[in-house]
Amino acid sequence: MFPKKEQYDLVIVGGGLSGLAAAVSAGERHLDTLVIEKGRTLGGDGNYVEGAMGVDSYLQKQEHVVIDSTSLLQDELTYSHYEANAPHLKKYIDNSGLTIDWLHSLGVEFSKVGPQGKSWPTIHTFSGGGHQAIETVLEKVDEFGIEIATSISAQKLLQKNGHISGLLIKNEATGQERQLIASNVILATGGYVDNPEMVKKRTPLTDRLLSVSDGKSTGDGIQLAWKVGAEHYQMGAIQYGGGAILDKVKPPFMHMDSQLAAAATQEAILWVNERGDRFVNEDVNDNMCHAGGSILIQSRTFSILDQAAVDHLTNIGLYKELGNSPVSPKKLDKLSKEIASDLDHNEKYLTKADSIKELSKKLGLVHLEKTISHYNEFVTKGEDTDFGKSPSYLTAIQQGPYYAIELGVGMACALGGIRVNDDNAVLNSYGYPVSGLYAVGNDAAGMLVGDTYAVTLPGSTAGYAAFSGRNAVLSICSGK
Known part of the structure; x- marks a missing residue:
C-alpha cells in the first residue's frame, strides 16, 4: 500500500x-x-x-x-x-x-x-x-x-x-x-x-x-x-564474521546456528590452507575481522578436527567461549549428530577420513601430515613457537577419524x-x-x-x- x-x-x-x-x-x-x-x-x-x-x-x-x-x-x-x-x-x-x-x-x-x-x-x-x-x-x-x-x-x-x-x-x-x-x-x-x-x-x-x-x-x-x-x-x-562454512549450495544464513560451524571457526583447533600449511594463530577469532582477513588471503581454508575434539565438544564442553557470541552453550551437544547428517547428505564442505594421510589425499593437502606432526609437537611442549597460540587452546590432532571443514568468510555488514x-x-x-x-x-x-x-x-x-x-x-x- x-x-x-x-x-x-x-x-x-x-x-x-x-x-x-x-x-x-x-x-x-x-x-x-x-x-x-x-x-x-x-x-x-x-x-x-x-x-x-x-x-x-x-x-x-x-x-x-x-x-x-x-x-x-x-x-x-x-x-x-x-x-x-x-x-x-x-x-x-x-x-x-x-x-x-x-x-x-x-x-x-x-x-x-x-x-x-x-x-x-x-x-x-x-x-x-x-x-x-x-x-x-x-x-x-x-x-x-x-x-x-x-x-x-x-x-x-x-x-x-x-x-x-x-x-x-x-x-x-x-x-x-x-x-x-x-x-x-x-x-x-x-x-x-x-x-x-x-x-x-x-x-x-x-x-x-x-x-x-x-x-x-x-x-x-x-x-x-x-x-x-x-x-x-x-x-x-566490511564486518568479516571470522570463518563460515563454505557451502556453495545453501545460503549462508542456514548455517548461522550450526554447531559444526562454531566448532570449525571458534574453537581454535587447527586451520590449514590449500597446501595443508598452518597459516595463523587460530584463536585470532577473538577478533573476527582479523580472522576473516587471514582466511581470505589463502586460496582455500580448512578447519581440521579429530574425533577426540568432536567427542570433547559434544560431551564435555567447549575449549573456549564462543567469542563472537556472548550467549553460548556450555557444550556443542548436537555436533556429532550434525556431522553424521552432513556426511549422510554428502555435503561438499565436509570431508571425513580414517587417517590424516587419507584426508590429505582426498583434498590435495600435500603438507597436512607434516603440519599436524609439527603442531602436535607444540601441544606436547605447551608452546606454539610459530604463531603464539595460547597454551590453553593447544589441542592435539591424533585420534581418527579426522574431519576437514572448508571455510569461507561471513559478512555481517558493510x-x-x-x-x-x-x-x-x-x-x-x-x-x-x-x-x-x-x-x-x-x-x-x-x-x-x-x-x-x-x-x-x-x-x-x-x-x-x-x-x-x-x-x-x-x-x-x-x-x-
Whole structure:
C-alpha cells in the first residue's frame, strides 16, 4: 500500500534498527513522520544483532564497569590508522551510554554487559536477542502513531533550490510510482553488503565472501545520496564474521546456528590452507575481522578436527567461549549428530577420513601430515613457537577419524559510502551539508572505522544505529 498522505515533515528510508530509532525520536518530538521499507518485514539486520555498544551506561554503573572514554577513543583511532573521523567517533562514544539508557527507557532489556573476546567491555547484550529489541522499539513506534509503509522503495531524492523537497517512491508489489513531499529525509538503508558489485570495489577477494545479512542491504541509500551531490566517501569496512562454512549450495544464513560451524571457526583447533600449511594463530577469532582477513588471503581454508575434539565438544564442553557470541552453550551437544547428517547428505564442505594421510589425499593437502606432526609437537611442549597460540587452546590432532571443514568468510555488514557531519547530515565533496538530507546506521558508519571493522569495540554497529538515528532527529529539531 502507498503511504496515506503526500506530505510529511520527515521521511525515513529503511525500517531497520537505525530507521526505527529515528522514528521513535521523531515521535517523541511530534514530527509528522513516515517510514518506508522496501521489504515486507521490519528490523533488518537489527533482528540478528547480539547487543549494542555503550560507555557509562546505567548497567555499567550497576556492574562497576569503568571505561576511560578518552583512552577508548585513542585506541579506536589507532586501530583505524586515523581514518575514522575523530569528532564523530567521540560524539558517538560520549553519547553511547545515554543511548543505551534511552533504549532501556523504551523497554529494551539488557541481560549483561562486558567484553567479547579480547575487547573493551562495551557490549550490552539484548535479552531475547535483537529480534526482541526490535519488537520493543516497534511498540513505541506504534504508540507514537508513526506511519510505516512496507514494500515501498525510494527511487529518487527530489530537490528544490538545493534543499531536499521530497522523493519518488515505488510500490514494489505493483510497480507504480508516486512522489512524496518532505523537507527532511533520513537514509537508513543498511549499507551495501548485499550488493556484490559494491563489495567487489571494496575488496577483490570476493569468491569466498558470504553475506549473512538479511539480503536487503544493497547500497540503496548510498546511491540515492550520491545522485544528489553527496561525496563518494570511503567505503569503510566490511564486518568479516571470522570463518563460515563454505557451502556453495545453501545460503549462508542456514548455517548461522550450526554447531559444526562454531566448532570449525571458534574453537581454535587447527586451520590449514590449500597446501595443508598452518597459516595463523587460530584463536585470532577473538577478533573476527582479523580472522576473516587471514582466511581470505589463502586460496582455500580448512578447519581440521579429530574425533577426540568432536567427542570433547559434544560431551564435555567447549575449549573456549564462543567469542563472537556472548550467549553460548556450555557444550556443542548436537555436533556429532550434525556431522553424521552432513556426511549422510554428502555435503561438499565436509570431508571425513580414517587417517590424516587419507584426508590429505582426498583434498590435495600435500603438507597436512607434516603440519599436524609439527603442531602436535607444540601441544606436547605447551608452546606454539610459530604463531603464539595460547597454551590453553593447544589441542592435539591424533585420534581418527579426522574431519576437514572448508571455510569461507561471513559478512555481517558493510559500512560507509556517505560522509556525514556530527549531526549525521550528509555532506557534499566541499564538506557542506546537502540540505535536508541525513544518513544513519551502516550508510554512515564508515565515519567510525578505517579499512577494518573495530571488533575491539563490540556492539558498535547496533549502538551506532540507535545513536545516529536519534542524533539525526535531534539535529533536525534543533534546526542544525
